[in-house]
Amino acid sequence: MSHLLELDDVHTYYGESHILEGVSLHVDPGETVALVGRNGVGKTTTLRTALQLTPPRDGTVTFDGEDVTGRQTHDVAQAGMGWIPEDRRMFSQLTVEENIEVAVKDGEGVVRHLDRAFEAFPDLREFRQRKAGNLSGGQQQMVAIARGLVGENELLLVDEPSEGLAPQIVEDVANALRAVASDASLLLVEQNFPLAMDLADRFYLMDHGEVVHSDTTEGVSADDEEIRRYLT
Numbered sequence: 383m384s385h386l387l388e389l390d391d392v393h394t395y396y397g398e399s400h401i402l403e404g405v406s407l408h409v410d411p412g413e414t415v416a417l418v419g420r421n422g423v424g425k426t427t428t429l430r431t432a433l434q435l436t437p438p439r440d441g442t443v444t445f446d447g448e449d450v451t452g453r454q455t456h457d458v459a460q461a462g463m464g465w466i467p468e469d470r471r472m473f474s475q476l477t478v479e480e481n482i483e484v485a486v487k488d489g490e491g492v493v494r495h496l497d498r499a500f501e502a503f504p505d506l507r508e509f510r511q512r513k514a515g516n517l518s519g520g521q522q523q524m525v526a527i528a529r530g531l532v533g534e535n536e537l538l539l540v541d542e543p544s545e546g547l548a549p550q551i552v553e554d555v556a557n558a559l560r561a562v563a564s565d566a567s568l569l570l571v572e573q574n575f576p577l578a579m580d581l582a583d584r585f586y587l588m589d590h591g592e593v594v595h596s597d598t599t600e601g602v603s604a605d606d607e608e609i610r611r612y613l614t
């Protein structure tokens with residue numbers, strides 16, 4: 383089986399700063415894969431590299447069997463790679479419903495997609511006419527995930543979905559991600575290690591622009607010596 387997403391020895395720079403120093407990883411169809419590690423080790427840059435927002439200077443990115451290295455980001459997105467960025471990026475003056483509508487790629491299916499989003503996230507139905515800018519952080523994260531769902535993406539890159547959210551809201555977000563994961567593969571950056579292990583099938587641990595460890599998530603705990611060394 384070929385990988386859905388594969389980064390092969392990618393080197394990514396911001397100007398002269400060498401940020402990713404030979405990252406290789408993959409996500410298979412149907413998988414949820416977590417990318418963990420301390421602040422600043424290059425997790426977000428890895429997602430940006432996959433999407434070609436910051437294309438690698440060396441190495442290749444393959445998506446759905448095609449080499450997409452150096453392609454335009456909108457082409458990669460059109461091919462089915464969606465992004466839920468850390469800042470959630472709402473159109474604050476648009477309603478919840480409008481924010482979800484603009485993420486629908488197939489214009490004719492808007493009503494069907496909205497129904498599906500509200501089925502998966504019943505709480506959003508109540509807020510559908512409210513401006514996104516007036517929602518709480520947790521509600522905005524739900525809208526961001528609903529946008530990922532209706533975009534019919536094969537792969538969703540999710541950056542720090544639980545950041546800044548209260549624990550009971552994190553549980554709602556986790557359930558929303560589980561709903562999306564039944565439809566799409568996920569590559570998830572998450573600082574909340576137990577949550578990442580709970581949601582993902584496999585994980586990659588990063589440090590200083592490199593993958594230093596990778597394994598399945600089963601039975602892995604943040605107390606593990608090897609893991610602790612890179613997280614604290």
Ligand SMILES: Nc1ncnc2c1ncn2[C@@H]1O[C@H](COP(=O)(O)OP(=O)(O)OP(=O)(O)O)[C@@H](O)[C@H]1O
Pocket residue numbers: 396399401419420421422423424425426427428
């Ligand atoms: N636009 C940029 N220009 C220059 N340097 C950047 C830029 N964005 C990030 N960096 C640097 O690249 C390194 C990796 O950042 P990145 O955001 O990928 O890390 P991260 O692991 O996702 O951490 P965080 O959880 O803080 O987002 C950091 O040292 C950061 O300061």
